[in-house]
Amino acid sequence: MSEFIVNIDNCDLEPIHIPGKIQSHGFLIVISTTSQIEFVSENTANFLKISATDLLGKNITEVERIIDYQIQPAFISNLLLFGKNDNFEQVNPFEFTLSGFLFYLVISKSDSYYLLEFEVAGQDAALDIQKQMGRAIANMLGDKSLTNLLNNSAQQIKNIIHFDRIMIYKFAEDDHGEVISEAKNDDLASWIGLHYPASDIPKQARELYKKNLTRLIANVDEAPSRILSSHSAHDHLDLTHSQLRAVSPIHIQYLKNMGVASSFSISLLYKGELWGLIACHNYTPRFIDFKSRESAKLIGQILSSALEFRQDEEDQQLVDGFSKSLDKLSRYLNKTEIISEALLEQDVNLLNIVQASGAILIHENSVNELGKTPGKEQLANLLTWIKENVTEPVYQTNNLPEVYPAALEYKDVASGMLVCILSKDLSEYIIWFKPEIIETIKWAGDPGKPFEFNTAGGLQISPRHSFDLWMQTVTGKSEKWSKLEIRSVRQLRDEIIYAINQKANALRLLNEKLKIAYDELDTFSYTISHDLKNPLAVIKSYTQLLSRDKTIGDQGMKFLSRIGYGADKMHSLITEVLDYSRIGRAEVEHQNIDARAMITEIISDLRVIYHTENLKIHVGETPDLQGEKTMLLQVFSNLIGNAMKYSQNTAHPEVNIEGSIGKDHVQYSIRDNGIGIDPKDHHRLFELFQRMDNAQEIEGTGVGLSIVKRILDKHNARIWIESEVGKGSTFYVVFPLLQ
Known part of the structure; x- marks a missing residue:
């Protein structure tokens, strides 16, 4: 076989299952389905007194004649026939005598070949294995404590195979291992608590441990025996299930560096995955025969089952606790209209469905905290990072400072983080935290x-x-988030989304009713406003007729003027209410609008109305808009008109109009240096008939900004104000870019 050099790029690719060699304490013969010998280990001559090359190409009957089995001359052929259906579990090992010594034959399948492995049945074969096994299992399972179970298992393995040191070695999630139990000779130092890096047992070796539950290295100093073949296939003979498979030179050197002369391992599985190993070391060469290895394997299988049972028992207790909490939260979600109240303010809350020290609910523009959490500014920055980096519905890390270095300053509170996305578009999340464990x-x-x-x-x-x-x-790490915790969070997320959808359906029904009422109100407003215009026209006409009567004195004329002014004001108010009502019924037909031309026209018309010769108006960038032209003309007329009107009494009135294009929007700002608006009044600025205290002397109806807001809502646009009394006002309008 060509030499495979293990380097930093391929350390997990070393083909240890096809080494092209076997350990020399036994010999190997490989036959085809027609019983022809295709491969032979070079050391076969040491046992059968016939050259390995002479056996190649022969039928297996040649070997049967050499062994001279007295009861069944064709015993290998019969074993193959008998064992094919049950993978040879019933025939392994088959005992026979060769040159006066007791041997075992172990048969296994490799692709289209049969591996026939012959090894001596050592002195351990004389032990009463069955009686030993009974005592071993009883001692192992006699204590419910997990620590005692592991310690008893290690000791029983030592009693059977008599190695110097027996260790129970558990793998972590990153594949490094830790010695968690041992049985050893008194003169050896304890290795309990020692950790070994994942590179000590590379990936492909861990895969083989799942297929071969035991592995013996009888003597690290013994040279392996080459496998011979009459064709090039010897480079690819798969020895995955072989008992005699040779060992990687790297691993042999590793054992030598430890001072170990012989090793034996037993795999421990949890739900089909490698949980750990029972690793056995001897400081002198030690061979243990197949039956003793099988007995040790049985103890490993029993221990695996016991570990699985204990783990499942612990998991079930956690599951039961989480499930009860989830059931309660589900009931609260169904009964309570407010999500935050259901999840935070009951006897069971978000902290009861995982093992966390703090939690945060971000929902409906509100941040709610439970337990120990980062500070407000720290949390704001963390949320920005989450929005930019977390995409999966449930995300977890037990090493937050590694992925988000800013978390180092609060690692004592949040080294572990579990994020549940309720709505990425609305930036709604639940976040749990675990503290650092040094x-x-x-x-x-x-x-x-x-x-x-x-x-x-x-x-x-x-x-x-x-x-x-x-x-x-x-440092900077927390206890890991378990699969049970993550499953619990996923279930809670489903419950919350279901509750939100249920509430959304109820809101949709309510909105339908509101829409009907809204339409009726629109019709009513339109009718009433329209009908009010007729009596106003009569009042205006009679006022004009009376004003021509020369017999009416100055006082009467003053009254008539006041009546006319009131009628005109009432007419303007009715017109604006009609406009407001009409917007509710109008459909928006989007078209491209030349904003500069529109704004220029508005400014020209308004200069005539307000006679502001000393007013400076600066118009910057004016990106085009998309919307209903008449409506947007009304929006900009109102905002620019207000800026001119409320700044006309200042010494040097100025109005600035500026537009810009963002990634997905167009933004305009209209800024003046007029009377300004108190921040406490900003929230009611866009309500109907609202006029600010410092604007009572300036003509207006209190309807204009309500119309603006309604038109912008129709365009899915936003408006807000920045203003202080005496410092002017800036209105911002943002329109979405349409595809």
């Missing part, structure tokens, strides 16, 4: 991947030489 990790040597230069001058992986204690303090 952790000191004891590594068996520097956890960094060691490299060395190979003969070609490139970097390649080198097994660590030092296993001296190496301490690392980890």
